[in-house]
Amino acid sequence: MALAGVRVIELAGLAPAPFCGMVLADFGAKVIRVDRTKVPVSLDTLHRGKRSVAVDLKTAEGRALLRRLCVQSDVVLEPYRKGVMEKLGLGPQELLTENPRLIYARLTGYGQNGSHATAAGHDINYLAMSGLLSRLGRSGEKPLAPLNLLADFAGGGLTCALGIVLALLEREKSGKGQVIDASMVEGAAYAGSFVWKSGSIGMWDRGRGENLLDGGAPFYDTYRTQDGKFMAVGALEPQFYLQLLKVLELDPRELPPQMSFSDWPELRRIFSARFASKPQAEWSRLFQGTDACVTPVLSLDQVSSHPHNRERGSFMKDSGGGEFPRPAPVLSRTPARPSPAAHLTTGEHTVEVLQEFGFNSEEIEQMLAAGVVEASTERSKL
Template sequence: MRGARPLQGVRVVELAGLAPAPFCGMVLADFGAQVVRVDRPGSPGDPSPLARGKRSLVVNLKLPQGPAVMRRLCALADVVLEPFRPGVMEKLQLGPETLLRENPKLIYARLSGFGQSGRFFQVAGHDINYLALSGVLSRIGRSGENPQPPMNLLADFGGGSLMCALGIMMALFERTRSGKGQIIDASMVEGTAYLSSFLWKTQLTGLWDQPRGQNMLDGGAPFYTTYKTADGGFMAVGAIEQKFYELLVKALIADPRRKPIWAISITMTGVVLFDFAADFIDGPIKAYLFDVCTHQDKERGLHYHALFTGLGGALGYLLGAIDWAHLELGRLLGTEFQVMFFFSSLVLTLCFIIHLCSIPEAPLRDTAKDTPPRQAPQDPASSSDRMYEYGSIEKVKNSYVNPELALQGGKTKNPPAEQTQRTMTIKSLLRALMSMPAHYRCLCISHLIGWTAFLSNMLFFTDFMGQIVYHGDPYSAHNSTEFLIYQRGVEVGCWGLCINSVFSSLYSYFQKALVPYVGLKGLYFMGYLLFGLGTGFIGLFPNVYSTLVMCTSFGVMSSTLYTVPFNLIAMYHREEQEEQRQQAQGGGLDSSRRGQGLDCAALTCMVQLAQILVGGGLGFLVNVVGSVVVVVITASAAALIGCCFVALFVRYID
């Protein structure tokens, strides 16, 4: 510092103590104050650098003349710096009230750990205790490890010494106007809490709302942390701003524009195959369920299928909601995405093994090779056109259930006409679909509307949470606060989807108990209505807590889509079987039999068609409107339209 120092001529009396008070006195001395340190008899003084620029005076305050010497010294001083616990100076008749009567311009600074009042004011402590009480210690350290104090810099020297020095400076400035001294109570706990004001205030913005070690400025971001180097040292990286981040990437990667095309291609292929397998397995499962179970077991199976679908969805969303990057497993596998794919592969492999080992299947014998050809009786009504009936691909039964009968030539009593198996072609399949009865067609349309509404919300829900509810920006730099806030919103969105899946499972379990009271029509209508109202509410009034609560309506819709339409399919077929049985008793012929497999397949195809509509249409709507809020509004509108459709056009059987 050039020229006269700002505290030149200011006289300070510092009572010897531990590090915080000596450091405060050193700061005052460095800026020109004349600091006299009062030491105890027999003490070696202060050999540390904190004694820089000070003079020492030994005074025995336990002797009668000791306090008198101190009063004469303080009468000529501008500042007294006292580091003792409350009440010590008062016992010596050297309290602030006594000294201020003798020197009204005196600034009496009291520097202590817990302050002059409160629950702990008489308790001794150290830096780590003050940090803990201020709350700051809980925010310092690596994720998954114990909190680590930054030596004794923060509470002792930051919240104590420097805050006390600042208070002395302001009191000296105020004295130039009023001519009066004052008492300064510098608490290390309160000073540390004051220094951490930015930390607590920015929790609401998403900057410090993650657990310890998982925020942008505490080592939780790859561009603001330390890395171990090859020589055993460490390198600190702080590239928060976009231009510095680009320089870091440029230095680490020779050509950042080069893309690993082969890796992208393999990833896309894997995702397509994985999605294909996950989506298209649903139809065969329901077809198998309908083919081998009684009507009561079909209903029970559908409810259990929806229940386990919800539990599986909850597990998947839970994996996405956890920040694996700061856990040991995430560090071991590399990224949080690798953790999620690892668990997906593990669950898929486990379920595959269980599936192979669960139900042994007897091989189907080719009876055409083992038995001589027999001329099947031709029924005039069973012409070749009959295979074009809707769903005729299914329900071609093999009468050789017993392998021994097959070896005997297949001699059974009263072989049914349906024994003659016909080949299903693409042409006949399309004809069967085009000849779909009206009530099946209405059910498929309602299913399409429902899945369009549901997928419109679910596929973009996390993006809605990040942008609309949390006001983040996915297009900003990945090391910006806006992007980190968006990521936080996405994580909370995953928790919302997890709530949806859990509630879907619970609703599926209790859904059967509601059928006698409201019927399938009531369940169908209620599912669409609650979903439409819930999505409309969060679209009009986006809020974190209300949105999470409304995620329960998503679960109602999910369970409804997985159970009610297929229950209706089962009831349609049950009704048709009764009609066929009555026709058979009356001598009529079964010329309109449909297979349940094709019915399930047609209904399941509506899910894929809804994905095409959502994928092709919502992106365009978002670009036109400029906000993803249109996503939930569209979902709400589609659900309410579907609500009217299921009430007016879908056929129900009492």
């Protein structure tokens, strides 16, 4: 796989950093999640392909252990607020001194400097600070955050993974590691570059929810079908718009012009009535094979059975039968091979990992007995 041989230490967290680690693991990196001790159940669901080591970082021995893991690895992924790792004596200055090739990725909401650097926050706050939240939502309504996808995952986890891969690539030339300052505010804003760049060509001149791509246009929206399901319409270009009208059995000569903003409410009323006249399956059949840019809005339990997704193998199952999206993108020679394991127990691989890092059985026994580390596996495996 593309990242085979890359060793990653992921400090346990939630959402963005675990997603970043999972992406790296899917493409071949050996990702070790460092969990806290005395936490029997982890809330992290993005643990695919990782191994867990439980370490008590409140002890000097635990911090020394983590230091040893980090300086013998390629990447450290930490999700803590500014200053936490420095207080532990495990900041990038200390670790890169011992391992100059280390990639130290810091994934936070606001970044490592600035007035908000130490402030708490969540996806909705980072999205708000990026400027993008102001553009999301229906006309006349309050801004609406689209799940926690844009800041946590697109601007956070995925952008951080890109930064790590870029740093690893650069290290091949320089032989040196570096620090990655991944801010979810800036990552989300960067993912929204199109909003800034297209403003100059009049794409966002109108208010929130009144433009081409934000639900304002009746030909770029969703419509309820007869059976209470929905169809997604994206017929932006004139040639696609004409195909939309053809399937809906509407005569363009009897309708206002496509780009007549003042007539958009009337067009939406007409489209709504048409889509409400047939069930989703019938509309899907009618639009199949056309370039009208109309597709069914699939639920999570429908996506894997859709013919297109099934033909591509776009969704997979873990050992417990749970479905998940196939890692993307698809590489022709070194594709991702996600682990089929359904669960990861805190401390499940403590003994195994410590042995890989050169600790002998006696040392491991002493750390287990002192509570410096925890292992969910039987200690007879020593």
